[in-house]
Amino acid sequence: MKLIQSNMCSALLLTSTIICTSIHSQKKTTVCNGLSLNRNLKPAQRSKIASSIAKSQRRAAERSTQPRERCTHCHRPLVQCLCDALPSQKIDTHTQVLILQHPSEFRRGTISTVPLLNLILSNVEVVVGRNFDLNTRVVAEAIERNWTMVILYPGEDAIDLDDPTDEERDLLGMQHIAADDRKTLLIAVDGTWSQARRMFDSSPELVSKCHQIQFTSNATTVYDRIRTEPDDYCLSTSEAVAEALIRLEPKSTRRVKDYIHAALEKLVHVQLSFESQADPRFTRKKLKAMNKQQQRLELEQSLFNHSIFDLGYGAILRPLTLQDVGYVSLVNEDRSVHEIADMIQYHPNYCLGIECNNKLVACILRYRSGEIGMLYVDIDHRRRGYASILIQDCMRRLRNFEDADCAETYIMDGNDASQATFSALGWKQEDGNQKEGTGKRRAKRKWVYDVERVHNSA
Secondary structure, eight states, X not given: OBOOOTTOOHHHHTOBEEEEEEEETTEEEEEEEEOHHHHTSOHHHHHHHHHHHHHHHHHHHHHHSOOOOBOTTTOSBGGGOOGGGSOSSOBOOSEEEEEEEOHHHHTTGGGOSHHHHHHHBSSEEEEEOSOOOTTSHHHXXXXXXXXXXXXXXXXXXXXXXXXXXXXXXXXXXXXXXXXXXXXXXXEEEEXXXXXXXXXXXXXXXXXXXXEEEEOOOOOOOSGGGTSOXXXXXXXXXXXXXXXXXXXXXXXXXXXXHHHHHHHHHHHHHHHHHHHHHSOOHHHHHHHHHHHHHHHHHHHHHHHTTOOOEEEETTEEEEEOOGGGHHHHHHHOTTSOHXXXXXXXXXXXXXXXXXXXXXXXXXEEEEOTTSOEEEEEEOGGGOSSSHHHHHHHHHHHHIIIIXXXXXXXXXXXXXXXXXXXXXXXXXXXXXXXTSOOOOGGGOOEEEEEEEHHHHHHHO
């Protein structure tokens, strides 16, 4: 049967997978044996393909998720509604505002301050991008109607709105602002300082048509409680636009600053209240990374010969997953949960377990340094050959995936059961003449095995 995956790369489209099924206790178990074509892929290639498929699956799941219910007025989630802090009717200004927004700021969604301007002012337009020219609709309209175009960006050549000369006032058209005409286009750049600088420098044609303006303000922002500003005098984009409007047309925009401040206060309060209920950010990041890693491992195991084998009598041999860390840590108390999880993630091919009637009863792992160890079989399931099965399958995987010539393990003096099992499978103590210690003199002895022998006998 062909394995069909819409988002797999061309290398995988050539791959077939034999699907075998067996039913135990009315439960279907899928057994996948990859063909040799998959074995030729390097581990990094298998990981990259599995990561790509996992990412596509996550994006598909996100698209299928029902969006949160939103307020019909402010268009924010109902639990983050800001309508109480907004004017009942948008404020009409004689200055048209154009926001040039960096894509990363646009993706910030509910913590971006630019949407507040659209909720408070009637003459606002937002354009998202990294560089801009004169073809932007509002800019083209301003040029056609001979409006005064100003861009809010500090610099040596910028006009100071706090103390403009008569010539600068005339240049900016500040004396022409009347109740029935709109002579000014105010352009503001929304992004971090480094982003804004790149956007400014990448739009020379637009900048050349504008008068550069700046102002000095003693006001402090409330927004830095959720996004740290680089300095005390820095303001958010919405606050900066409000300050500029007050200086350009002080008679008609006095309320704008008050509404901007109130809306920002509400936004910050709502955001902080939700953050206090959430896990610390580093915890969320770590959990998210672990979930992604687990999804990739499961896909890689199902696609690239990380097989599940039916051993009969309700038992199956399968690779270990992060869900098995609890069992392994209970039977190997000298290793921490984090160490075990790291082994499973680092060596997904060689950390194996045997599951009997949906319960893990045996395991074997491979250390980061390459040795095989932590072999364990539950007491009730011993003398069934499970230890030998785990060791032999681990050896075959070493040969198939890494083309290894030999394998290593360490066995504690006095562990007669492990010594007998490994010895029966052809393993040998590296220094056979070394005398075993007893009591406090017991030590771990190195055992080696020729993996090539497994390959030739398979």
